[in-house]
Amino acid sequence: MASEVLWYIIPREGAYPWEPSGRRQVDLGYLTQLAATVERLGFSGALLATDLYDVWPLGSALAAATGPGFKPLLAVHPGLIAPTLLAKMALTFDNLFGGRLRFNVVNGSTTALREYGLDVEHDERYALSAEYWSIVKRLTAGEVFDHRGRFYDLKSAGASFGDLRPVQTPHVPLWFGGSSEPGIEMAAQHVDVYLTWGEPAHLLKEKLERVRQRAAAHGRTLRIGLRLHLIVRDTEDEAWAAADRLLDVTSQETYARQLGGNAAEDGVGWQRQFRQHGGRVPARARELETHPNLWPGMSLFRPGPGTAVVGSAAQVIERLKEYEELGVDTFILSANPLLEEAYRIGETILPALREHPS
Ligand SMILES: Cc1cc2nc3c(=O)[nH]c(=O)nc-3n(C[C@H](O)[C@H](O)[C@H](O)COP(=O)(O)O)c2cc1C
Numbered sequence: 001m002a003s004e005v006l007w008y009i010i011p012r013e014g015a016y017p018w019e020p021s022g023r024r025q026v027d028l029g030y031l032t033q034l035a036a037t038v039e040r041l042g043f044s045g046a047l048l049a050t051d052l053y054d055v056w057p058l059g060s061a062l063a064a065a066t067g068p069g070f071k072p073l074l075a076v077h078p079g080l081i082a083p084t085l086l087a088k089m090a091l092t093f094d095n096l097f098g099g100r101l102r103f104n105v106v107n108g109s110t111t112a113l114r115e116y117g118l119d120v121e122h123d124e125r126y127a128l129s130a131e132y133w134s135i136v137k138r139l140t141a142g143e144v145f146d147h148r149g150r151f152y153d154l155k156s157a158g159a160s161f162g163d164l165r166p167v168q169t170p171h172v173p174l175w176f177g178g179s180s181e182p183g184i185e186m187a188a189q190h191v192d193v194y195l196t197w198g199e200p201a202h203l204l205k206e207k208l209e210r211v212r213q214r215a216a217a218h219g220r221t222l223r224i225g226l227r228l229h230l231i232v233r234d235t236e237d238e239a240w241a242a243a244d245r246l247l248d249v250t251s252q253e254t255y256a257r258q259l260g261g262n263a264a265e266d267g268v269g270w271q272r273q274f275r276q277h278g279g280r281v282p283a284r285a286r287e288l289e290t291h292p293n294l295w296p297g298m299s300l301f302r303p304g305p306g307t308a309v310v311g312s313a314a315q316v317i318e319r320l321k322e323y324e325e326l327g328v329d330t331f332i333l334s335a336n337p338l339l340e341e342a343y344r345i346g347e348t349i350l351p352a353l354r355e356h357p358s
Pocket of ligand 1: 048049050075104105106107108109176177178179180181182183184195196197226227268269332
């Protein structure tokens with residue numbers, strides 16, 4: 001079985017975009033060039049994570065500039081947009097762009113969501129999420145229904161959609177990443193693709209077994225996606241030198257922000273990543289290589305996926321194949337700068353993942 005491979009697009013782009021000196025000016029032309037490149041190289045689309053720009057205008061612009069091969073995965077927080085409106089936005093998107101939308105269901109952080117007036121704690125957000133996404137799924141499947149739940153009371157939801165019919169069956173797919181118990185339970189019941197950040201294989205194996213068991217208890221099977229950052233160079237030594245450079249160019253302010261404020265984040269997936277380095281900035285990147293080619297150092301300076309696979313193309317392919325052995329069938333990859341590295345990864349790593357072994 002070949003894996004599906006997506007790239008990653010956010011507007012904060014450059015060689016080390018967490019620092020102003022490593023960030024590139026981007027505009028719509030640049031972002032559409034990136035999306036078109038991703039499509040041309042044979043990635044199946046890209047994750048548009050929550051970042052500087054809202055994903056709906058960005059996703060629409062990129063979908064308009066690309067063809068059927070570029071499927072955007074839009075990160076959406078449940079509860080910020082009324083579910084009926086979100087479903088209408090999704091159906092509009094799919095009608096305009098030929099059924100290419102995928103949702104990345106985001107749980108978010110309590111502090112960040114308060115800015116939007118949503119005051120719901122971590123576990124409670126999953127209860128909201130379960131109700132919210134079950135409504136969105138039914139609406140994007142074309143159903144018209146009344147709903148009375150804990151968070152929403154809807155009358156004739158979907159009745160006004162008229163000729164705005166679903167393009168994808170059975171509904172717009174839900175992808176989701178979360179490692180807490182309520183997150184895994186929500187995934188088991190509602191999502192199509194379970195996503196995780198990179199972790200050492202033995203930890204991931206145990207987590208994925210739990211996810212599969214919980215899904216099986218609901219009579220469901222899930223696809224498994226892995227979000228990884230890559231540092232690939234011609235040789236292993238060059239790749240580790242590139243990782244060293246990231247440590248060297250990162251400012252003390254960034255380390256302090258990331259290891260101070262973000263260390264208290266309530267995401268369990270985040271805490272699992274944080275445990276891999278314990279908040280210590282090493283003198284050389286390789287000091288954190290407790291598993292071959294795996295580097296948890298990214299979470300020292302940037303939020304989100306904190307694990308990179310570092311090495312030559314052959315080594316990185318070997319590691320990714322090991323993840324496939326654990327049942328991973330989807331990869332969301334990134335490397336900086338996103339544009340140049342899309343070429344490198346597209347030309348050196350992607351063909352091996354998309355091969356069909358006999
Ligand atoms: C692959 C992947 C992508 C994610 N993308 C986003 C994102 O774009 N925005 C965001 O706020 N959180 C994102 N998250 C975080 C999750 O939505 C979730 O909040 C986090 O994993 C905490 O959930 P947990 O406590 O159940 O682990 C992502 C997580 C994963 C695994």
